[in-house]
Amino acid sequence: MTLLTITQDVAVLVGLQQPTVAMSSTDLTTQQIVALLQQEGDELAGVINWNELKVAGTITGDGTTTLWGVPSDYDRLIPGQALWSTKYPAVPLGGPITDAEMLALKALPIQPVRPVWRFFGGQIEIWPALASAEVVNYTYFTGQWILAADTVTKRSRWGADTDTARIPETIIKLGGIWRWKRAKGFDYSEEFASYEREKERVAGQSGGARTISMASGLRPDGIWGPSPINPIIVT
Numbered sequence: 001m002t003l004l005t006i007t008q009d010v011a012v013l014v015g016l017q018q019p020t021v022a023m024s025s026t027d028l029t030t031q032q033i034v035a036l037l038q039q040e041g042d043e044l045a046g047v048i049n050w051n052e053l054k055v056a057g058t059i060t061g062d063g064t065t066t067l068w069g070v071p072s073d074y075d076r077l078i079p080g081q082a083l084w085s086t087k088y089p090a091v092p093l094g095g096p097i098t099d100a101e102m103l104a105l106k107a108l109p110i111q112p113v114r115p116v117w118r119f120f121g122g123q124i125e126i127w128p129a130l131a132s133a134e135v136v137n138y139t140y141f142t143g144q145w146i147l148a149a150d151t152v153t154k155r156s157r158w159g160a161d162t163d164t165a166r167i168p169e170t171i172i173k174l175g176g177i178w179r180w181k182r183a184k185g186f187d188y189s190e191e192f193a194s195y196e197r198e199k200e201r202v203a204g205q206s207g208g209a210r211t212i213s214m215a216s217g218l219r220p221d222g223i224w225g226p227s228p229i230n231p232i233i234v235t
Contacts, residue, residue, distance in 0.1 A: 001164065001165075001169040001173070002161060002162050002163060002164055003022050003023065003034070003037070003158050003160070003161050003162070003163045003164075004019075004021065004022045004161035004162070006037060006165075006169055006172060006173050006176065007019060007022040007030065007033050007034060007037065007176075008022075009173050010033050010036075010037070010173055010176040010177055010180065011029075011030070011033060013177055014177060014180050014181060016029060021161060022034050022158075022161045023158060023159070023160055023161050024161075032180070032183065033176060033180060034158060036175075036176050036179040036180055036183070037158070037172055037173075037175075037176045038157060038158055039179065040171075040172050040175030040176055040179060041145055041146070041165060041167065041172055042145075042156075043175075044145070044167050044171060044172065044175070044199075045075070045141075045143060045145040045167060046075065046076075046143075048167075048199075048203050048206075049078070049079070049141065050141070050145075050166075050167050050203075050206050051206050052166045052167060052206065053075075053141045053142050053144075053145060053166060053167065054078070054139055054140075054141060054142075055071070055073070055139065055140055055141070055142050056137070056138075056139055057070075057071055057074075057137070057138045057139065057140050058135055058136065058137055058138075059124070059126070059130070059135070059136040059138075060130075060133065060134070060135050060136075061126075061129065061130025061131050061132060061133065061134035061135070061136070062129075062130070062132055063129060063130070063131060063132040064129050065129060065130075066125055066126055066127050066128070066129050067120065067121075067123045067124070067125050068123055068124045068125075068126065069122075069123050069124075070122070070123065070124060070140070071140070071142075073142040073143060073144045073154065073156075074140050074142070074143070075140065075141045075142055075143035076140065076141050077138060077139070077140050077141075078138075078139045078140065078141065082095075082096075082138050082139070083095065083117055083124075083126075083136050083137075083138050084136065084137050084138070085114070085115070085130070085134060085135070085136050085137075086134065086135045086136075086137070087131060087134045088114050091114070093114060093115055093116060093117055093126065093136065094112070094114065094115075094116040094117070095116050095117035095118055096117060096118045096119055097116050097117070097118050098118070099118065099120075101116075101118075102116070102118050102120075102125070102127065105127070106127070111128045112128070115127055115128055115129075115130060142154070143156045144156050144166075145165060145166050145167050146158060146159070146163050146164070146165060146166065147163065147164050147165070147166050148160065148162070148163055149162035149163070149164075154166070168202045168206070170198060170202070171195065171198055171199050171202055174191070174194060174195040174198055174199075175195055177191050177195070178191040178192040178195050
C-alpha cells in the first residue's frame, strides 16, 4: 500500500469520494486525511518498539571526546542495557545515570574503571572518555518510518503519493478512520476498538511490544539496583 491507496481506502470507508491524488490534492478533506495518517504514523513509531525501525549505531573513542552526537534519524534508544563497549564485552556501560550522579562522580578524586553515560544537551555524554579506538555499540529506533518509492530514501514525513510505511500500513489505515470520525464529531468507538485489537496483534508479531523494566536503574558499576552511586574505581 502507498500513501495514495491508504488515503483512498480511508476515504471510501468513511463514506467519501475516493481521491485521485493525495499529497498534491487541493481538497481540504483529502488534506485532512493525509495529516491524520501522518499523526497516526508518528504516534505508532514513537510508542511501539518496531523491529522494522531498529538501527545499529556505533561510537568510536579517541581518548578525549566525551560528548557524542546522535544520528540524524535518531528517535530513542532500545530499552534496557543500551551501550556496550568492545573493551568490556561482558558488562554494559553504566547508564543512563542522572545529572546529579554524573556531577557526583566527576567530583571524586578518582574515576570509574568503566565509563558511565547520560543524555546531555541532545547528545550522549560518556565519561571518562573512551579509550582511543574503543568501540561502543548500541541500537536505536529511527524516527524515519516512511520509505520513498526508490526503496532507499527514508523520511519522517509523507513526501509523495508513492511513499510507503515501514510499519504496518493496515494499522495506519485503521487509525486514519477512527481519527477522521473523531475529528468530525462522529461516534468512533467501534472503529477504535478494531484498531486497538489489530495494533496489539501486529505489534506482537513484530516484536514491538513495549518493554517494562522492573529494575530501579543501572548503577555506574553495572549492577541493577537502587544505589545511586557505587562506582568501580581505580586505586
